[in-house]
Amino acid sequence: MKFPNIKNKAVLSPMAGVTDVAFRTLAKRYGAAITYTEFLSSAAIVRNNPKTLEMLKTSDIESPVAVQLFGSNVDEIIKAAKFVEDNFDIIDINCGCPAWKVIRSGSGSELLKSPDIIYDFVSRLVDSVSIPVTVKIRSGIDSNNINAVHVAQLLESAGASAISIHGRTQKQGYSGFADWDIIKKVKESVSIPVIGNGDVFSPEVFKKRLSESKVDAIMVARGAVGNPYIFKQISDYLEFNSYKKADKVGLFFEYLDLADEFNVDFNFVKNHAIAFTKGFIGGADFRNDLSKTKSFDEVRDFWCSFNGSS
Secondary structure, eight states, rough: OOOOSSSEEEEEEOOTOOOOOOHHHHHHTTTOOOOOOEEEHHHHHHHHHHHHTTOOOTTTTTTTTEEEOSSSSSHHHHHHHHGGGGGSSSEEEEEEEOOOHTTTOOOOGGGOHHHHHHHHHOOOOOOOSSSEEEEEEEEETTTTTTTTHHHHHHHHTTTTTTTEEEETTTTTOOSSSOOHHHHHHHHHHHHHHHEEEESOOOOHHHHHHHHOOOOOOEEOOOGGTTTHHHHHHHHHHHHHSSSOOOHHHHHHHHHHHHHHHOOHHHHHHHHHHHHEEEEEEEEHHHHHTTTTTOOOHHHHHHHOOOOOOO
């Protein structure tokens, strides 16, 4: 199954506690080529967990939108994928998460220890669904076990439509720096689209990494937290070599309206309310106050009364 044609090169990365439907919609509004749900447990979907099913909401403007699944049981992953495929354009499998609670179950980046298992379940999944299957990986387990090129080649053989790669190892987690040399090698080793990921916090870095690695697109993760306008900034910088500063106050109120519309869990809203204040004068005290809020209205009132500047 062919990966969707995308106009822009910047993609919103899946992020736990961040990429709810309102935030994804806002990112799409400002130019994200593809949006991803946060990673969702295949087991929870199969068991009809209400909280997980709520995270499957999408908006009309999101397409193409991807759902990211994780798990170690192939049959469960296939069942979950078949359950969700009608509401999404892409099914992405998480083989990159370094969190202990994920890898201890044999999921996420732990699967990089068993490339043949990844090949088997991806090939079975591709045969079981009618939309593109993609996989997110890391460079390897540690500096002595860098196997991203081998895994990428297996994934292409298994029928994956695209690969995204974070240039850190499982052992690194989010420490140190992303290795874009390995991302470039993965791009050179396969013919399917490759999406790079890691340490892209500005339009300038985005352009540099895109030029150096020749990847088909780049996932923006932490660089988009508190600033979904970065997708517009990237697009403008690639075209005009300049971009405007984000109006983070206005952006947050856009997010809040969307969160209200989609009935997003308040914990997501509070986390975003705090993230959007990064770089504000007096932001530390404001974040402390926001952490104590208990409702949409309280958050809105705090933001309306805040006089800090970004």
